[in-house]
Amino acid sequence: MKDKYTEKVMDHFRNPRNIGEIEDADGIGTVGNPKCGDIMTIYIKVKNDRIEDIKFKTYGCAAAIASTSIATEMVKGKTLKEAAKLTRNDVAEELGGLPDYKMHCSNLAADALKKAIEDYKKKKNK
Amino acid sequence: MFGNNEIGTIEPIKEIGKITKKHDILFHSDAVQAIGKVPIDVNELNIDLLSISSHKIYGPKGAGALFIRKGLELQTIAHGGGQEKGFRSSTHNTPGIVGLGKACELGKKRMNKDVSHLTKLRDILIKEIQSIEQTYLNGHPEKRLANNAHFRFVAIEGESLNLMLDDKGIAASTGSACSSKKLQASHVLLAIGLNPEEAHGSLRLTLGRLSTKDDVEYVVNELPDVVQKLRNMSPLWNR
Numbered sequence: 001m002k003d004k005y006t007e008k009v010m011d012h013f014r015n016p017r018n019i020g021e022i023e024d025a026d027g028i029g030t031v032g033n034p035k036c037g038d039i040m041t042i043y044i045k046v047k048n049d050r051i052e053d054i055k056f057k058t059y060g061c062a063a064a065i066a067s068t069s070i071a072t073e074m075v076k077g078k079t080l081k082e083a084a085k086l087t088r089n090d091v092a093e094e095l096g097g098l099p100d101y102k103m104h105c106s107n108l109a110a111d112a113l114k115k116a117i118e119d120y121k122k123k124k125n126k
Numbered sequence: 127m128f129g130n131n132e133i134g135t136i137e138p139i140k141e142i143g144k145i146t147k148k149h150d151i152l153f154h155s156d157a158v159q160a161i162g163k164v165p166i167d168v169n170e171l172n173i174d175l176l177s178i179s180s181h182k183i184y185g186p187k188g189a190g191a192l193f194i195r196k197g198l199e200l201q202t203i204a205h206g207g208g209q210e211k212g213f214r215s216s217t218h219n220t221p222g223i224v225g226l227g228k229a230c231e232l233g234k235k236r237m238n239k240d241v242s243h244l245t246k247l248r249d250i251l252i253k254e255i256q257s258i259e260q261t262y263l264n265g266h267p268e269k270r271l272a273n274n275a276h277f278r279f280v281a282i283e284g285e286s287l288n289l290m291l292d293d294k295g296i297a298a299s300t301g302s303a304c305s306s307k308k309l310q311a312s313h314v315l316l317a318i319g320l321n322p323e324e325a326h327g328s329l330r331l332t333l334g335r336l337s338t339k340d341d342v343e344y345v346v347n348e349l350p351d352v353v354q355k356l357r358n359m360s361p362l363w364n365r
Binding site: 039040041064 | 362
């Protein structure tokens with residue numbers, strides 16, 4: 001079963017980066033559905049339009065955990081504008097690829113991040 | 127199925143046999159999982175056809191057998207040389223056939239010893255693993271195969287659990303959709319009334335003649351930490 005995942009996926013699965021919650025998060029984004037077996041929440045802390053801190057929690061397979069982990073690494077310290085450009089393909093590429101059938105169900109980190117950024121903007125404009 | 131391959135439940139074969147006999151219906155039972163663990167008397171159970179497989183009873187892989195009640199006329203699906211009374215053409219797999227026969231002979235002799243050994247180990251797994259919070263046994267608590275323990279863990283997903291156990295040298299399997307290319311949860315778990323979420327968090331542990339108490343204790347010691355690690359990552363775990 002391991003063979004279908006790259007070493008990088010297994011590394012992020014075994015040692016996820018930025019795991020946890022941010023209690024006073026500026027933006028929170030959740031995507032997925034427990035029915036499908038994947039759900040992820042991303043928390044961001046924003047300062048001067050940059051993602052100063054980012055944490056996540058994921059319920060799901062190794063691909064779901066690894067893709068959220070690496071996505072948080074990819075955007076930490078980036079401006080919101082840069083971070084919002086992150087796509088599912090960027091995440092999969094950074095992981096050295098994902099099995100085809102995992103691309104759509106588990107690779108949702110970019111969507112969760114976009115939701116977190118939207119949430120931040122909504123709260124800010126209130 | 128005589129004994130379910132996923133959750134290990136032993137079906138009420140005798141009752142089914144009575145019904146099929148009464149209504150003159152042919153009764154086939156897949157006993158691949160049950161053979162060697164449950165005594166099977168095809169006459170007493172009114173079974174007309176029974177399938178078994180060699181590798182499940184420590185015989186060579188690639189051989190199996192179909193019991194056909196005398197007098198039944200089945201149509202072959204393999205035409206050709208007419209081997210096995212015309213029923214299964216193709217050169218006999220002699221080592222496989224002899225191996226299966228021997229495995230049955232030994233399996234029958236060892237069944238009581240095997241079952242008591244497996245039951246003891248299985249019951250340790252069931253008792254200890256169920257003591258992990260929000261963890262439940264799938265399948266029947268007593269009417270289950272001696273080698274099968276099947277659980278579900280709230281708020282974690284089976285493929286992740288399986289991979290982490292694999293890292294610890296523990297080989298298990300899951301009914302989670304995420305580990306199947308079809309991305310569908312196990313039809314067995316859904317059929318017994320679990321929702322997809324519950325099916326995703328399931329784990330099957332099976333034992334064999336060579337499993338030891340040390341093996342089981344190792345699993346029982348390692349599993350709670352792995353479950354907790356995954357729950358700590360899970361947004362569905364509220365504690």
